[in-house]
Amino acid sequence: MADPISSPLLHAAYTHVERFEAGSTGSIDHLTEHGFVVIANALTPEQAEHGITLTWDYLEGLGTGIGRDDTCTWHDDRWPINVHGGIIPSQGIGHSQAQWFIRSVPAVKQAFAAVWDDDELLVSFGGMALWRPTAVHAEWQTNRGGSWLHIDQHPIGRPGFHCVQGLVSLLPTSAASGGNVMVPGSHRLFESIPDRYAERLGRIDSSIDHFRFPADDPQLAATPPIMAHMEAGDLLLWDSRTIHCSSPGDGSSTEAGLLRAASLVCMMPDSRSNDKVREQRRDAVAKRVSTTNWSDRFINADKFPVVIEANTARYTLPLVPKLSEDQQAMIG
Numbered sequence: 057m058a059d060p061i062s063s064p065l066l067h068a069a070y071t072h073v074e075r076f077e078a079g080s081t082g083s084i085d086h087l088t089e090h091g092f093v094v095i096a097n098a099l100t101p102e103q104a105e106h107g108i109t110l111t112w113d114y115l116e117g118l119g120t121g122i123g124r125d126d127t128c129t130w131h132d133d134r135w136p137i138n139v140h141g142g143i144i145p146s147q148g149i150g151h152s153q154a155q156w157f158i159r160s161v162p163a164v165k166q167a168f169a170a171v172w173d174d175d176e177l178l179v180s181f182g183g184m185a186l187w188r189p190t191a192v193h194a195e196w197q198t199n200r201g202g203s204w205l206h207i208d209q210h211p212i213g214r215p216g217f218h219c220v221q222g223l224v225s226l227l228p229t230s231a232a233s234g235g236n237v238m239v240p241g242s243h244r245l246f247e248s249i250p251d252r253y254a255e256r257l258g259r260i261d262s263s264i265d266h267f268r269f270p271a272d273d274p275q276l277a278a279t280p281p282i283m284a285h286m287e288a289g290d291l292l293l294w295d296s297r298t299i300h301c302s303s304p305g306d307g308s309s310t311e312a313g314l315l316r317a318a319s320l321v322c323m324m325p326d327s328r329s330n331d332k333v334r335e336q337r338r339d340a341v342a343k344r345v346s347t348t349n350w351s352d353r354f355i356n357a358d359k360f361p362v363v364i365e366a367n368t369a370r371y372t373l374p375l376v377p378k379l380s381e382d383q384q385a386m387i388g
């Protein structure tokens with residue numbers, strides 16, 4: 057649903073940033089310095105297109121009557137439950153063929169392996185941000201960025217570096233499509249959050265790895281946000297301490313198909329996990345339960361309040377995925 061007009065728009069300059077090769081030293085240096093990095097062509101254009109086809113297979117397979125060629129069937133009464141930023145977090149999406157395909161493309165793992173200097177990695181069972189075309193229905197506009205600038209790590213519950221998140225863009229982005237928003241260098245503010253935002257942070261349990269910044273926060277005025285251009289197949293990596301969100305385009309889109317298709321993918325070392333979590337993860341594959349980005353603990357995205365409150369019985373889950381040995385190793 058569109059945000060109220062009073063919700064802050066957020067001005068993120070659309071920027072062509074340098075794009076790096078998966079696994080390169082340059083990519084890690086950029087991530088360390090700026091808190092994010094764009095990896096060029098983690099998926100080839102053909103692989104990105106295949107990812108789109110599999111995404112539609114997932115949506116049609118939900119059995120609610122969605123048809124990829126008919127935008128009349130893309131309304132909320134048939135679309136999977138989505139949370140802020142148009143992210144579909146549940147309804148088996150974390151075990152869709154689309155997500156297992158994308159997270160198994162070697163360059164995606166290579167990019168994360170370089171982050172951790174470790175290639176024994178567990179993958180998140182995350183969802184996708186799928187944006188329907190605003191040129192077809194204006195109310196399909198995603199949430200305005202100013203409403204959810206956030207970090208995904210609790211400054212007291214998890215001090216220091218813990219996680220690098222990622223998303224693969226299956227479509228090219230533009231100022232018209234909108235997309236991800238990053239506040240470059242903002243991972244450096246993380247340590248000061250308990251002092252700067254004591255009251256606001258005090259309201260959030262230290263186990264919750266999500267902290268939203270006030271709209272139009274004067275403390276962020278010196279660190280302007282950007283919307284980094286991404287080609288189809290590019291992988292965006294960011295430190296969970298870097299302030300980010302997504303935001304709609306500039307209103308000029310004439311696109312009649314999906315405006316944005318971004319696959320959320322995150323890999324962390326197996327050594328950071330434990331046997332209990334690995335067992336929960338194996339069970340999650342069998343039951344097609346999706347998760348957040350973390351694989352060192354088990355956070356069940358099917359238990360998000362908005363999902364629990366919804367009528368989930370109407371969705372058919374994808375089949376239990378048939379996985380290769382390499383994919384099974386990423387479960388733990």
Ligand SMILES: O=C(O)CCC(=O)C(=O)O
Nearest residue numbers: 141185208235236301302
């Ligand atoms: O869709 C995006 O670009 C933002 C995703 C995001 O905020 C997240 O996964 O934490």
